[in-house]
Amino acid sequence: MKIFIMGCGRVGAQLAALLYRDGHQITILDVDEYSFHRLPPDFGGTALLGNGTDEDVLRKAIIEDADAFIAVTQGDNRNVMAAQIAKHVFNIPKVLCRIYDPLRCDLYNTLGIDAFSPTTIFAEMLKKELED
Amino acid sequence: MYIVIIGGGKIGYYLSKALLDEGHEIVVVEKNAAVKDFITNELGSICIRGDGCEAFTLSEIGTGRADMFIAVTGDDEDNLVACQLAKHKFNVPRTISRISNPQNEAIFKRLGIDDTIISTNIILEHIEQEVPTHPLPHLLNIKERGLELVEIRIPVESATVGKTVKALSLPPDIMLSLIISKDRKLQVPTADTIIQAEDQVIAVTPPEAEEALRTTLRGSK
Numbered sequence: 198m199k200i201f202i203m204g205c206g207r208v209g210a211q212l213a214a215l216l217y218r219d220g221h222q223i224t225i226l227d228v229d230e231y232s233f234h235r236l237p238p239d240f241g242g243t244a245l246l247g248n249g250t251d252e253d254v255l256r257k258a259i260i261e262d263a264d265a266f267i268a269v270t271q272g273d274n275r276n277v278m279a280a281q282i283a284k285h286v287f288n289i290p291k292v293l294c295r296i297y298d299p300l301r302c303d304l305y306n307t308l309g310i311d312a313f314s315p316t317t318i319f320a321e322m323l324k325k326e327l328e329d
Numbered sequence: 330m331y332i333v334i335i336g337g338g339k340i341g342y343y344l345s346k347a348l349l350d351e352g353h354e355i356v357v358v359e360k361n362a363a364v365k366d367f368i369t370n371e372l373g374s375i376c377i378r379g380d381g382c383e384a385f386t387l388s389e390i391g392t393g394r395a396d397m398f399i400a401v402t403g404d405d406e407d408n409l410v411a412c413q414l415a416k417h418k419f420n421v422p423r424t425i426s427r428i429s430n431p432q433n434e435a436i437f438k439r440l441g442i443d444d445t446i447i448s449t450n451i452i453l454e455h456i457e458q459e460v461p462t463h464p465l466p467h468l469l470n471i472k473e474r475g476l477e478l479v480e481i482r483i484p485v486e487s488a489t490v491g492k493t494v495k496a497l498s499l500p501p502d503i504m505l506s507l508i509i510s511k512d513r514k515l516q517v518p519t520a521d522t523i524i525q526a527e528d529q530v531i532a533v534t535p536p537e538a539e540e541a542l543r544t545t546l547r548g549s550k
Binding site: 250251252253272273274275277278281282285286298300301304307308 | 382383384385404405406407409410413414417418430432433435436439440
């Protein structure tokens with residue numbers, strides 16, 4: 198699959214590495230060049246400096262034929278805006294995004310965006326660990 | 330009217346001030362404590378500190394009864410999310426967003442934001458009135474009909490000088506509405522009106538025909 202990842206933080210870099218090892222074609226975007234140092238040395242995908250909420254940047258990165266877009270920057274709003282651009286402007290079939298704020302996450306789920314809130318997921322996980 | 334404004338920066342501040350003067354009920358949501366204090370000192374208790382993209386904050390200030398919701402922070406993504414929240418969670422009838430990147434206009438429209446104000450384009454249009462480079466100065470957008478009122482100055486060297494309007498063979502959806510000559514004579518153009526050098530032509534056009542209109546009227550010899 199051709200997969201775009203926006204945000205090369207810990208999650209973005211790790212996900213890029215995992216997917217690359219599984220044989221996917223990866224393009225990872227970040228606005229800070231320094232963040233690409235998180236990618237492992239054997240990463241053979243494309244690391245691209247640029248803002249994933251900017252249509253021009255995405256077009257230049259040839260996003261049109263991508264199969265999936267994943268937004269995992271630190272900013273909830275950036276993620277959700279990029280996800281909506283990927284979905285509605287570029288018609289990417291699979292779009293996932295991270296939204297820390299659980300309420301905002303619920304709203305976008307009802308608006309048809311596949312959003313995940315690490316806050317909820319992690320809190321529930323810890324609760325479960327305690328109860329077991 | 331009850332109006333919620335997101336972002337208490339310079340635009341948010343002056344906007345609130347103007348709307349308060351007109352007698353509206355205003356609440357400004359601002360993240361930064363110092364900015365919030367400034368607004369409270371200047372305009373009274375109309376500002377609350379909080380994140381305008383959080384449903385909790387918006388619910389606290391009664392966004393559900395707002396007639397209008399205006400997001401004017403400096404970040405397009407924050408404005409988008411705030412407006413979507415207002416629209417879809419609180420059913421605010423009219424949401425207005427400031428946009429910095431002109432390209433975002435289409436996606437904002439598509440995602441249900443009622444009105445967008447592109448600060449970059451507004452400044453650009455003002456510059457273009459002074460320095461007529463390539464796009465035409467927009468005088469008015471008739472958005473709901475998909476038309477624009479634009480101004481074209483006819484350069485001295487234009488191939489259209491001396492031609493009649495009829496001879497220009499303009500696309501049918503463009504209408505030349507008014508010609509202001511160099512000596513300030515006003516004329517409603519007809520098919521036989523002759524275009525003169527330095528005429529100022531006011532035309533109504535759909536945005537997609539703007540380029541054709543420009544090349545037709547400004548075209549060099």
